[in-house]
Amino acid sequence: MNFVSRQTLPFLLILAAGLVAPFLLPAYSNEIAVLWLMIVFASTWDILGGQMGYNSLGNIFFFGAGMYVCAIVQIGLYYDVGMYTSGARTTHIVFSTAQYFTGFALGTVAAGIACAILALAAGLIVFGLRGPYFAIGTLGLAIAAAELVASWEWVGAASGISMPVFPGGPDTQKIFFYFLLFALAFVLLVFLRWLYSTNFGLALNAIRDDEEKAEAMGLHTRRYKRTAWAISAVFLGVAGAIFGNMTGFIEPRDIAFPTTTFNLFMVVMVLLGGKGTLWGPVIGAVIFHTIKEVTWTYFLGWQFIALGALIVITIVYFQQGIVGWLFEKYPRMFAPRAAGRREQESEIGVGLAPHPEGAE
């Protein structure tokens, strides 16, 4: 048992589950692929919303931006984008296998980079806002982006872009995109596990607890806030690039910048699972996605009412989330690991100042 520490065990379990799932449940591999996307949504939202205390309602902006940047690069490498988007519905444009994968790879990288730059730039403006103003300001960013793209003829405006066709059978395509989304989610979780163990994690928590105090202590708060958002943006941009190719067709309002679905799901999943924790968003995403798919299958027509009810219940009665609730109920499970390790050093405390007088 000592070979696997309590820290790595969840990662091994996720790795095992992610690798066997599409072969064990082939009929559901698309749904499980979207589950990994949901985990990316929830975990990236939690960087700001949970760890840093900034409730962003505009994170979907980077998902859509990444999707469009990738599409433009993929097409633009070999064709004129304006011609492609206007002619795509009448002429059949073919990409060779090499063209597809080169374009997709470069497009994904470009999406990540572009989103990081967009986040750093937008951060200059929106991080002047606090509390509810920040939420509304970021929401405005996402809605504005959707409307802007919807009226931009060069990228197909509201009728969207038919993405280059995947050069392979439908089964290969399914497995290919499944593993891309799984890899993205897994890398994200490993990355966040590391990130939250560094000074960066402490700084985000300090900003959440008392930003004014953090400023008074000389912390580079603005730099931390913008970097944190850029990190979310990179993963969301890459997720958008992958998802756009997975669906094969992208358009601004419902797929790229869906402010009322994916954008809200991010928040609800994190609140349901427990904000400000590494595993809360993951648990929230799994439960939320399962409920969503079950209601879609068995209560068609009532699914949005069921989801709405879930959202209301979570926000009104269960804000601490599942992990937060466990934390309150069984604090011992979460006792600091370092306590034991540091015990032998505790003689530092002896002799200097034994007890503050009268401290109760």
Place this chain on the structure above:
Amino acid sequence: MTDAVIKLENVTKSYGGVIANHAVSLTVPRGGITGLIGPNGSGKTTLFNSIVGYHPIDSGSIRFEGREISQLRVQEIARLGLLRTFQTTRIYGKMNCMQNMLISAPHRKAGLRDMFAREDGEAAEKAEHLLAFVGLHEKRFVRSGSLSFGQQKLLEFAMALMNEPTVLLLDEPTAGINPTLINGLLDRLKRANTEFGITLFIIEHNMRVIMNTASKIYCMAHGEMLAEGEPGEIQRDQRVIDAYLGAH
């Protein structure tokens, strides 16, 4: 005599029609403990806020180690080594004491790579040492928000020391603290001054505390500097007595 680490000249700050500070001048000598007293509403906290860059001043000059700082922002001033604690204690409530300490390490030279650095043993050791100094070593893994008010004040003080400031501005360090705890805090303030060499500038209402700690005291009333001098002089100063007893 000793050089002035903080030098204010004719600092004026008004909120709308209310003049909170009018032509206030003072100097804080390096290495000492300086006190600032005055009745409620006399503009002490406003003056502190002006010094640390919390709000822009209307006119006047604020110099820290000879450098004009009245145009700088809060973080920049803090990174220069001029730090303040708050009247209403402020700590990072959901983090434990060690985390509170570690994130308070000085950010003067912090570059981009330091953002992602792990806590090194050195910082942790220093944090434990300072927690022991204020008597909170046993509580180091306790969520700081669940500490008593007095302990939170001690933690905030330890966090300030962790930041290695040149000057520490303390806004009512003993307010709301159990009287038996005050002596301990007083002792630690003096030790921070002598052992760590930190210049202290303290707003305080508790006369016994300030008269026993400070070597130089300024007294404000109605937003203006009323008197300055050694504790003995201030205690005998008729203007100070009038200000406190309301002779106007």
